[in-house]
């Protein structure tokens with residue numbers, strides 16, 4: 001099967017700093033893949049390379065078999081990538097419903113829009129908060145609305161940058177359920193995440209980055225049992 005996303009010998013240097021080092025990564029269609037690693041391992045940089053926010057020093061990125069290494073971010077989005085960053089991208093002065101309306105309106109006829117938004121609010125766990133201003137939503141609800149905006153164009157691949165940062169255990173669990181729900185609808189997910197409870201809940205496959213390189217790869221059970229992985233996390237608060 002053709003991988004949905006593949007990086008081949010991907011390298012990124014910032015001056016003398018080799019931040020992404022010969023990274024080979026492959027995500028099969030329908031996979032939830034979590035990217036973990038200690039602070040400074042190069043997770044965000046790899047994410048930005050995939051998105052086209054950084055250009056690699058060398059190597060290739062393929063999406064659905066197409067070489068997208070030199071494409072701009074918007075061209076990658078056109079091909080079916082979407083991203084939810086940690087920084088809020090919702091319109092705070094508009095309600096949850098209005099935010100989704102903006103994200104969806106280009107895709108739907110007027111008549112179908114209301115029904116679609118109701119369905120999405122329900123799916124996102126925001127039914128009771130439909131008319132609440134986005135700025136007044138709880139932290140978790142804001143993040144779910146962000147995910148709702150990111151999936152408006154029905155991407156093939158959703159990139160999530162630490163989706164559970166700052167969340168309570170209950171919110172983290174609900175976010176995991178949401179991601180599993182998206183995956184059940186056919187979406188492939190790549191998530192940078194520190195929270196191992198979340199990783200255990202959702203990940204089909206885990207890649208550990210360390211010093212810019214793929215350090216280990218496997219199921220969550222294989223990763224947790226790997227003493228080398230435990231060793232690189234020693235001294236890190238979020239191990």
Ligand SMILES: Nc1ncnc2c1ncn2[C@@H]1O[C@H](COP(=O)(O)OP(=O)(O)OP(=O)(O)O)[C@@H](O)[C@H]1O
Nearest residue numbers: 014015017019037038039040041042043044045046
């Ligand atoms: N634009 C840049 N210019 C120079 N160095 C950079 C740049 N972006 C990242 N780095 C360096 O690259 C290394 C990896 O950073 P990166 O943010 O990718 O790690 P990370 O694994 O996402 O870390 P964290 O878990 O703390 O977010 C760090 O040493 C960082 O200082």
